Amino acid sequence: MGCLENMNYEILGRNCSFKEAREIIRSNSTEKYEVPPGFKLLEKALIGVPPLIIGIANEKLIYAYTKPCHGTFVVVVEDPEGVDHVRRNGKPVQ
Amino acid sequence: MGEVLILIGCPQIPVQSPLVLYIADFLQDAGHRPVVAANPSAKQLIKTSDPKSHYVSEYKDVDKTIGELADGTVQYPLIISLIHNDAGLTYTSTTSAVAPKTLLISVLFGEHAYDLAEEIEYPTEKVVAPVTHNTRPLLTKLDEVLEWAVLKI
Structure with missing residues (x-):
């Protein structure tokens, strides 16, 4: 576990609204899970408007990452522990 | 003396910092301790305006504060959130979800204030x-x- 900056990640979308981010996650994921706001990834509470969707594709996590001055990004992160955590604790959705 | 949280976003809109001091002043007069949750740049602007902390009693990191609310390690009876963009709405929506028993006031400003207010789906009192x-x-x-x-x- 650690900071996103220390992980291997790519950015799928930037300066999105949260709704746009949700659609990008849905359309790029093979598995989708709903989690509550405040769900922890990389030891940090996820920020988001419910329903909060986390996707998985190619064993990588796809989720929205919001910063106050930079809006919402959609990131693809290599985080095997996070993938396991989401599969165990998220609610599978279509 | 109860603590009240003032949650703020990106400081790019000029009215934000004076509103924080105005709200903090009101809270102090009402016998409450104003705590501001902000990112570093927003915090720095407020601290520059209130260097001796006459208005704001304490500053916290906004992401850490939401994490603590989600964990239940901190609680506030009242949170006043200042919103002027989609990120601010997203932070406030998260706050509402992790602190459902808290009375939440959403203060919306900036050129998209009415559009943002229409998107709110969480329980709150709006000032727009x-x-x-x-x-x-x-x-x-x-x-x-x-x-x-x-x-x-």
């Missing part, structure tokens, strides 16, 4: 005016809502 430099259109409703809120907590 599409202002960037002039706080006056917000203050009458803000006073009214703050007076009501401090009586409820």
